[in-house]
Amino acid sequence: MFDVIIRRFLFNMWAAITMDFLALSEEARTLNAKEKMSINPQGYKLSDRTGKLTAEDLLPHNTSAGPETKEFLLKVIDVLLDFIKATNDRNEKVLEFHHPEDMKRLLDLDVPDAAVPLQQLIQDCATTLKYQVKTGHPHFFNQLSTGLDLVSMAGEWLTATANTNMFTYEIAPVFILMENVVLTKMREIIGWNCGDSILAPGGSISNLYAFLAARHKMFPNYKEHGAKCLPGELVMFTSDQSHYSVKSCASVGGLGTDNCIIISSDAAGRMIPSELERAIIEHKNRGEIPFFVSATAGTTVLGAFDPLMEIGDICQKYGLWLHVDAAWGGGLLMSKKYRHPRLTGIERSLRLLSRDLQYVFPKQMYLDIVRDIETHREYWIHEVYRNVVEILNDICTKLDRNIKKIIEISADSVTWNPHKLMGALLQCSTIHFKEDGLLISCNQMSAEYLFMTDKLYDISYDTGDKVIQCGRHNDIFKLWLQWRSKGTDGFGKTIDTLMDLAHYQVRRIKAQPDKFYLIMEPECVNVSFWYIPKRLRGVPHSQDKENELAKICPIIKGKMMESGVINCGGIECPSESVGCTITEKTAENITLYKYSRTCYDANGNVTLHKEEDLPNPNPGISIDTFSRVGGEPTEEEKREAEYWRNWGEEQTKLWRDWGKRQEKYWENWRIAQQRDLDILSANLASNLRNIFTRNFPFY
Known part of the structure; x- marks a missing residue:
C-alpha cells in the first residue's frame, strides 16, 4: 500500500505539471488495475491450528487428519477460483510485470532444509499466481x-x-481406452479409416516421432545398425516458415541441420512446390537420399497453409514421406466452414480416386465416375465423397481388390495440437500415422519387466512400447472431458x-x-x-x-x-x-x-496524443477514472468523458445487434447448404449405384 501512496503523490505532481488528459487517464487506469489485483497472498487464512501444521501432519502420513487435509485443499481451491475469476475480468491486469532481478527480490524462492507450515504453502500458492501471466x-x-x-x-x-502413468492398460485402464477412442475419432476427422496415433509431450516431439517413423519405414535396419546401413546421405525438406522443431529433428536424429533443406515460401508464407521439386531433383543428382518432407498447416507467425495437394503429388512422384505439421492449424479440421481449402489434401482422397480408378474398373465405368467427379467437384472435395468411398469399398471387396489403392492417402503423418486452437489445457499434442503398426515397429524395445507378453488382457492396449519415453503423462482425460462438454x-x-x-x-x-x-x-x-x-x-x-x-x-x-x-x-x-x-x-x-x-517513437520516447476519431473500446473502463486519484475533472473533461461513455454504449449495442443478425443469417445459410448437400449426396450415391449395377450384376 505504501508504494501506491508514493505513486499517487508523484502522479499528482506530474499531473499538475502536464495536465495531459489522456496521460492522466492512462496512468489512472494502471493504478486502478494495480489496486484491484484480487490475488492477495495475505488474504487466505487457515485456522491457527491447521496453519501451523506441515505436510507430514496430513493424509496419507496421518490417517486421522481428514478435517485438516480438507481445510488445506479447500483453501488451495479458493486461491485457484480467485485466479480464475481474475483471469476472466477485463478490468484486471494481464500480468504484474517485473524484470527478473526485481522478481527475485519479491519472491521467496528458497528450497529450505526444514518443512514450512501449511499457511506458508497457501501464501506461496497465492503469491505464485499473483505474479503469473493470466x-x-x-x-x-x-x-x-x-x-x-x-x-x-x-x-x-x-x-x-489420479496421478497415473500411461504406459500400460494394467496401470491406466480407463485412460487408455479414452485415448483409443479420441485418437481414432481424430484420425477419422483427418480422413483416415485406419492407422495409429499417440499423445506426445508437445508438437516438437510429435514432429520427431514423424521423422523417426519416416526413416524407419524407408530403412528399417537403421534401428539396429545405425547410419552404416544407409546407402547414402539422407536429406529432408521443409519451408523457411516452418517450426524450428523440424530442423531440430535433423539435429537430434543424427542427420545434421545442413541436411535439413530449407525451401523458400511465397509472399503469403506458403511453401513453393516448384522450389521443393527442384531441390529434390538437385539432391538426388548429388547422390543423396531425399526421404522426408514436412509441410506446415498453420505457420507460427503468419498462420500460412502450405499447398498440400501439390506437395503431396511431388512426394508421391519421388517416393518421399509427407508429414503435415498441423500443430497450430489442425484445429480447422473441426470446421466445415474453414477446413477447405486450407487443409484440402491432408487426406488426398479426391485426386487419387479419379486417377487410380482406371486400374480397378472397366473403362466406361471409370469415365462415368470421373465425369461425375469433375461435374460436382466442390462437393466431392468436402464430405460427400465419404459415402461414395463406402460404396467403392463394397464393390472392391467383392472384386477382391485392394481398396487402399483407390483411397491412397497423401500425408503419411499429421501433428495436431488440441491445446492450441481447440483450447485444451497444456499440454495436449497428438501425432497420427496412416499406417497401423509403424509406431510399435519403430520404437519397440520389449522391456520384459514392464511389457510382459503373458498378461491376462490383450497387450495391444499397452502403449508404452510405442513411444520413445517410458513414463508418459495422462494428457487424454482433459481433452476427452472437454470433447464431451462441447x-x-x-x-x-x-x-x-x-x-x-x-x-x-x-x-x-x-x-x-x-x-x-x-x-x-x-x-x-x-x-x-x-x-x-x-x-x-x-x-x-x-x-x-x-x-x-x-x-x-x-x-x-x-x-x-x-x-x-x-x-x-x-x-x-x-x-x-x-x-x-x-x-x-x-x-x-x-x-x-x-x-x-x-505510442512511442523509434527511440522509445512517449508520444501520448489525443485521437479524436478513436473511441474508448471498453466502456467498462471510464475515461474519467483519473478523478479518483488526481482530483475533480473540469466540466469540459466531464462532458468529453460522458460523450465517449454514451458513444461506447451505443457502439456496443450496434455491434451486438449486428452480431445477432449475422449469426441468424449464417445459421440459415448453413441449414440451406446442408440440405442441398444432403440431396446431392443422395443423388450421387444413387447414380453411382446405378453405374455399378450396370457393370456388376452381382452388386
Whole structure:
C-alpha cells in the first residue's frame, strides 16, 4: 500500500505539471488495475491450528487428519477460483510485470532444509499466481493461446489427483481406452479409416516421432545398425516458415541441420512446390537420399497453409514421406466452414480416386465416375465423397481388390495440437500415422519387466512400447472431458468464432488505414499488422518505412507488457493472435486502441496524443477514472468523458445487434447448404449405384 501512496503523490505532481488528459487517464487506469489485483497472498487464512501444521501432519502420513487435509485443499481451491475469476475480468491486469532481478527480490524462492507450515504453502500458492501471466485473460493475445477452458481444467485437476502413468492398460485402464477412442475419432476427422496415433509431450516431439517413423519405414535396419546401413546421405525438406522443431529433428536424429533443406515460401508464407521439386531433383543428382518432407498447416507467425495437394503429388512422384505439421492449424479440421481449402489434401482422397480408378474398373465405368467427379467437384472435395468411398469399398471387396489403392492417402503423418486452437489445457499434442503398426515397429524395445507378453488382457492396449519415453503423462482425460462438454459440432462453432473474430479485426484495421497497415490477409487467426505513428502517416509505403515500423512495434509491445494491460505476440513483423475465447467484440478493439493511445517513437520516447476519431473500446473502463486519484475533472473533461461513455454504449449495442443478425443469417445459410448437400449426396450415391449395377450384376 505504501508504494501506491508514493505513486499517487508523484502522479499528482506530474499531473499538475502536464495536465495531459489522456496521460492522466492512462496512468489512472494502471493504478486502478494495480489496486484491484484480487490475488492477495495475505488474504487466505487457515485456522491457527491447521496453519501451523506441515505436510507430514496430513493424509496419507496421518490417517486421522481428514478435517485438516480438507481445510488445506479447500483453501488451495479458493486461491485457484480467485485466479480464475481474475483471469476472466477485463478490468484486471494481464500480468504484474517485473524484470527478473526485481522478481527475485519479491519472491521467496528458497528450497529450505526444514518443512514450512501449511499457511506458508497457501501464501506461496497465492503469491505464485499473483505474479503469473493470466494466459486465459481476454486481453492475452500472445503466442498460440486460446484462453482457459474450465472443463478441460477440471479434467487436469482430476488427472493430477489420479496421478497415473500411461504406459500400460494394467496401470491406466480407463485412460487408455479414452485415448483409443479420441485418437481414432481424430484420425477419422483427418480422413483416415485406419492407422495409429499417440499423445506426445508437445508438437516438437510429435514432429520427431514423424521423422523417426519416416526413416524407419524407408530403412528399417537403421534401428539396429545405425547410419552404416544407409546407402547414402539422407536429406529432408521443409519451408523457411516452418517450426524450428523440424530442423531440430535433423539435429537430434543424427542427420545434421545442413541436411535439413530449407525451401523458400511465397509472399503469403506458403511453401513453393516448384522450389521443393527442384531441390529434390538437385539432391538426388548429388547422390543423396531425399526421404522426408514436412509441410506446415498453420505457420507460427503468419498462420500460412502450405499447398498440400501439390506437395503431396511431388512426394508421391519421388517416393518421399509427407508429414503435415498441423500443430497450430489442425484445429480447422473441426470446421466445415474453414477446413477447405486450407487443409484440402491432408487426406488426398479426391485426386487419387479419379486417377487410380482406371486400374480397378472397366473403362466406361471409370469415365462415368470421373465425369461425375469433375461435374460436382466442390462437393466431392468436402464430405460427400465419404459415402461414395463406402460404396467403392463394397464393390472392391467383392472384386477382391485392394481398396487402399483407390483411397491412397497423401500425408503419411499429421501433428495436431488440441491445446492450441481447440483450447485444451497444456499440454495436449497428438501425432497420427496412416499406417497401423509403424509406431510399435519403430520404437519397440520389449522391456520384459514392464511389457510382459503373458498378461491376462490383450497387450495391444499397452502403449508404452510405442513411444520413445517410458513414463508418459495422462494428457487424454482433459481433452476427452472437454470433447464431451462441447461435442464435435461445438468445437466446429468455436473454430468458426475464432476465425470470424480474426476477420473482424482485419475489418477494423482496414477501416483505419492511416493508423494501421495490414501486412497480409490472414489464412488463420494470426493477424499481422503494423501501427503507423503520426510522423509516418502519409509517407508512401517503402522498405525504409517498413524498417521504421518494425522498430516501433516491439517498443509498443514492451510498454504494454510493462503496464500489464495487454500481452500480445510480436516479432519484427508483429503478429496479433486473436485466438482468445472472446464473447464480445471489445478485446480486438482494445488491442488497436492501445496501439494508438500509447505510442512511442523509434527511440522509445512517449508520444501520448489525443485521437479524436478513436473511441474508448471498453466502456467498462471510464475515461474519467483519473478523478479518483488526481482530483475533480473540469466540466469540459466531464462532458468529453460522458460523450465517449454514451458513444461506447451505443457502439456496443450496434455491434451486438449486428452480431445477432449475422449469426441468424449464417445459421440459415448453413441449414440451406446442408440440405442441398444432403440431396446431392443422395443423388450421387444413387447414380453411382446405378453405374455399378450396370457393370456388376452381382452388386
